[in-house]
Amino acid sequence: MDLPGYYEYYCGVKIIAGHDALERIPVILQDLHACRPMIVTDKGVAGAGLVDIVLGAVKDQLTIGAVADDVPPDSDLRVVNRLAALYREQDCDALIAVGGGSVMDTAKGINIVVSEGADDLMKFSGAGALKRPLKPLVAVPTTAGTGSEVTLVAVVKDHERHLKMAFVSYFLLPDVSILDSRMTLSLPAAITAATGMDALTHAIEAYYGLSKNPLSDATALAAIRLISRNLVEVTRNPSDREARLAMANAAALAGMAFSNSMVGMVHTLGHATGSVCGVPHGVCMAILLPYGLEYNRHKREAIMGELLFPMGGSDVFAGTHKEQRTDRVIAYVRQMNQDLHDASGGRHARFFKEVLDREGKPAVPRGRLPDIARTALGDGSIFYNPEDLDYDDFLMVLEAAWEGVALDSGRIRK
Amino acid sequence: MNHYKEMQPGSKPIKRAYVALMLWFVGRAIEAAARVDGVVKAEFDGLSPGFTFSLGVMPQGPTMIVGKDDQGLVRYRGWDPEGQKIDLKMKIKNLEGAILMFTFQESTALATARNRLIVDGEVPAACAIVRVLDIVEVYLLPKLIAKLAVKRYPDWFFGEKIRNRIRIYAGAVFGL
Numbered sequence: 196m197d198l199p200g201y202y203e204y205y206c207g208v209k210i211i212a213g214h215d216a217l218e219r220i221p222v223i224l225q226d227l228h229a230c231r232p233m234i235v236t237d238k239g240v241a242g243a244g245l246v247d248i249v250l251g252a253v254k255d256q257l258t259i260g261a262v263a264d265d266v267p268p269d270s271d272l273r274v275v276n277r278l279a280a281l282y283r284e285q286d287c288d289a290l291i292a293v294g295g296g297s298v299m300d301t302a303k304g305i306n307i308v309v310s311e312g313a314d315d316l317m318k319f320s321g322a323g324a325l326k327r328p329l330k331p332l333v334a335v336p337t338t339a340g341t342g343s344e345v346t347l348v349a350v351v352k353d354h355e356r357h358l359k360m361a362f363v364s365y366f367l368l369p370d371v372s373i374l375d376s377r378m379t380l381s382l383p384a385a386i387t388a389a390t391g392m393d394a395l396t397h398a399i400e401a402y403y404g405l406s407k408n409p410l411s412d413a414t415a416l417a418a419i420r421l422i423s424r425n426l427v428e429v430t431r432n433p434s435d436r437e438a439r440l441a442m443a444n445a446a447a448l449a450g451m452a453f454s455n456s457m458v459g460m461v462h463t464l465g466h467a468t469g470s471v472c473g474v475p476h477g478v479c480m481a482i483l484l485p486y487g488l489e490y491n492r493h494k495r496e497a498i499m500g501e502l503l504f505p506m507g508g509s510d511v512f513a514g515t516h517k518e519q520r521t522d523r524v525i526a527y528v529r530q531m532n533q534d535l536h537d538a539s540g541g542r543h544a545r546f547f548k549e550v551l552d553r554e555g556k557p558a559v560p561r562g563r564l565p566d567i568a569r570t571a572l573g574d575g576s577i578f579y580n581p582e583d584l585d586y587d588d589f590l591m592v593l594e595a596a597w598e599g600v601a602l603d604s605g606r607i608r609k
Numbered sequence: 610m611n612h613y614k615e616m617q618p619g620s621k622p623i624k625r626a627y628v629a630l631m632l633w634f635v636g637r638a639i640e641a642a643a644r645v646d647g648v649v650k651a652e653f654d655g656l657s658p659g660f661t662f663s664l665g666v667m668p669q670g671p672t673m674i675v676g677k678d679d680q681g682l683v684r685y686r687g688w689d690p691e692g693q694k695i696d697l698k699m700k701i702k703n704l705e706g707a708i709l710m711f712t713f714q715e716s717t718a719l720a721t722a723r724n725r726l727i728v729d730g731e732v733p734a735a736c737a738i739v740r741v742l743d744i745v746e747v748y749l750l751p752k753l754i755a756k757l758a759v760k761r762y763p764d765w766f767f768g769e770k771i772r773n774r775i776r777i778y779a780g781a782v783f784g785l
Contacts, residue, residue: 201723405722457722573733578721583743583760608761 202408204455205365208334208345212374212444214436217252220291220333223371224257227331229289231258233282235302236293237266240337243381249293249335260287266294266301272353272360275304275316282309289331292369293378296341296476299334303349303367306332316351317360325364334369337378339442340390340477342397342450344372374443376436384430385542388535389477391426391442394418395528396465396480397449399502400487401456403495404579408456415452420505421445427531430538459580461487464589464596467570472559473552478544481532486592487580488525489602493609494581496521503527525601546599564593582609624708629671629688631711632664634781635745636673636685641780642745643683645773649744652737653683662697662730662738663690666707697730697738713750713758717742748777 211219224232236246241264250259263278282290282305292302307319310329319325334344349362379387398418401411422445429438464486465479492499500520504512506527515523535543544550547559559567568589571577577584584592588608595602642649653660661676674686674693686693701707706725709715717739720726728735743759748770756762779785 199723203724405719406724573736575728575732575736577736578718578739581760585740608764 199406199408202406202410204408204410205347206345206368206451206455207365208368209371210345210374210447211371212440212447214376214440215252216373216375217249217335217377220249220253220373221256223333224289224331227289227370229331231260231285231287232289232291232331232333233261233263233278233285233287233305234259234291234293235266235278235298235305236262236264237268237295237298238264240264240294240298243337245337245378245381246293248377249291260285266298268297269354270297270300270304270349270351272304272316272351273355275301275351276308276314279305279308279316289333291333291335293335293337295336295338296343299336299341299343299369300349300351302332302334303362304351306330306367307349307362316362317353320360320362324362325366327366329366332369334372335375335378336372336443336446338382338386338390339379339439339446340393342394342446342453344369344374345447345450346454348454372447374440374447376440376443379439379443380434380436382433384433384539386477387433387442388426388430388539388543389475389481390446391422391430391477392481392484392532392535393477394442394446394449395422395426395531396461396484396487397453397458398422398445399484399528400458400461400579401449401452402502403488403491403498403581404456404459405581406456406579407498411452411456414448415456416505418445418448418452419502421448423506423527423531427534427538430535430543457579458576459487460490460577460582460584460592462576463571463574463580463584464567464592466574466576467567467589468547468559468593471563471567471570474547474550474558478550481535482544482546482550482596483592485525485528485532486596486602488521488528489604490584490588490592490607491581492521492525493607499524547593547597548599559597561597564590564597567593582607621704624704625666625671628666628704628707628711632671632673632688635664635742635749636675637784638745638749638777638781639675639741640683640685641777642741642748642773644780645776646744646748649741650683652741653677654681656734656737657696659694660697660734661686661693661695662699662734663693663695664699664701664738664742665690666701666704667727697728697734699735699738700727700729701725702727713754716758716760717746718760745777748774749781 290302292299304316306329308316336344347368352359398415402415421441425438425441461483464483468474468479502524503520532545550558552558568586571589663672663674665672672688678684710720746758747755
């Protein structure tokens with residue numbers, strides 16, 4: 196293994212995983228000297244009965260100060276400030292975030308405001324603004340993908356000023372993350388597939404990116420192994436509790452990997468596509484991941500070849516010639532997208548021209564690809580990508596991903 | 610009660626002087642490159658009017674400051690941030706990190722990946738400035754060294770590269 200000359204790694208989140216992990220919440224909060232938490236969630240999660248499961252697991256042992264179930268799909272500054280006021284009114288002393296990325300970000304934002312005794316979150320944006328620990332935060336993810344239950348970042352949008360503010364601090368890491376199979380059992384097949392591919396992308400980009408290190412490699416490889424063995428299976432059979440728990444673990448492991456090793460061009464283009472066309476993040480990741488591998492392979496051939504071991508298992512790895520392993524890794528990811536497409540009844544998109552919006556129209560018109568490429572030029576994740584990309588490179592990748600054809604290796608500038 | 614002598618960190622004057630010289634030179638080269646190279650000019654044109662950035666070493670410098678003037682021309686604005694409105698601050702965490710960067714043992718991208726840089730400001734602007742720094746490094750350095758400093762060495766026409774290189778060196782050294 197090539198050790199980097201220098202790296203940094205940190206994950207200070209206690210993970211509690213199991214089919215009945217939620218029942219541990221009262222003891223966890225007691226250890227954190229809290230007894231009156233506020234639950235932060237969204238209408239979808241509450242409507243699916245997941246908050247009831249949490250309440251059922253902690254009843255008789257804990258007083259819930261408030262249940263705020265109106266977090267919007269995009270985290271919102273006004274909502275954060277309003278819910279912080281509710282937290283104070285109800286005399287709460289901890290937060291339990293039950294949901295996906297937006298809920299986690301909102302809970303982290305609320306935590307900054309209530310812990311700092313402030314009235315406006317925006318005073319604490321950027322890196323290094325937080326100087327002390329915040330109130331106890333317990334994260335209960337309801338998707339297996341984003342990894343935000345183990346990340347130190349919160350993104351909150353100021354919709355009035357059209358600003359997206361990032362808050363970065365080790366104090367934003369949840370104290371505890373609960374990975375409970377009951378939280379993802381009702382997730383629809385297409386969302387299961389897309390969020391699972393998001394986790395796979397976190398792990399793979401962390402593994403071949405510029406910030407890779409032995410510790411994030413270990414969690415990335417463990418995540419890839421779990422996802423390879425469970426994602427298609429759980430998409431076919433959503434009530435498979437073991438596979439659900441495996442995916443929850445995989446997403447957290449991938450989260451640990453990418454929050455330390457960062458991500459690259461798959462996320463750069465995914466953020467831009469999401470921003471320009473409103474395509475869900477996981478869908479973008481699934482479509483773009485094979486192109487990240489193809490584009491960077493001349494810089495990372497040997498490292499990418501190692502991914503065949505957790506993906507295909509020891510027999511496949513040993514039986515594949517070293518020079519063919521990266522080809523098989525890329526083929527494996529494409530086959531996974533095909534299997535997920537079949538398992539979800541065609542709802543998992545394999546390329547951009549297949550993605551539809553809520554009205555059933557194409558969500559990524561070909562004419563918008565130049566806009567996406569221009570937007571990608573301003574995304575910081577590109578710093579961590581092994582190979583450079585300019586506007587023409589971004590457009591070349593987007594056009595291939597739109598059509599669903601492999602990159603022409605002769606067009607990749609080296 | 611024991612009395613302990615207060616220890617002061619070494620000031621490393623030679624390394625500091627080397628980094629200061631490099632920052633001075635790169636800052637002036639950016640000003641020249643914005644006149645000579647169309648891509649560098651376009652990157653600055655895409656930034657807000659009066660945009661100014663600094664690149665420096667924590668905690669006490671050295672630093673270089675480059676910004677657009679009222680006419681939109683790119684100017685090297687010296688080393689002192691006092692009294693200057695700086696939109697983007699790029700800070701190398703310590704002198705040793707700066708030495709690694711400016712002796713080209715580490716590319717800008719690798720330095721970022723190794724968390725040696727703190728960026729205070731808009732990320733899209735930081736991306737544009739890193740692209741500018743990469744182009745300027747390719748002009749200033751021999752190919753063998755520049756290939757260590759950038760992710761991908763650009764495929765430019767040889768004659769144009771040499772012509773621009775001479776103009777940028779003349780601008781950086783003599784202010785022409």
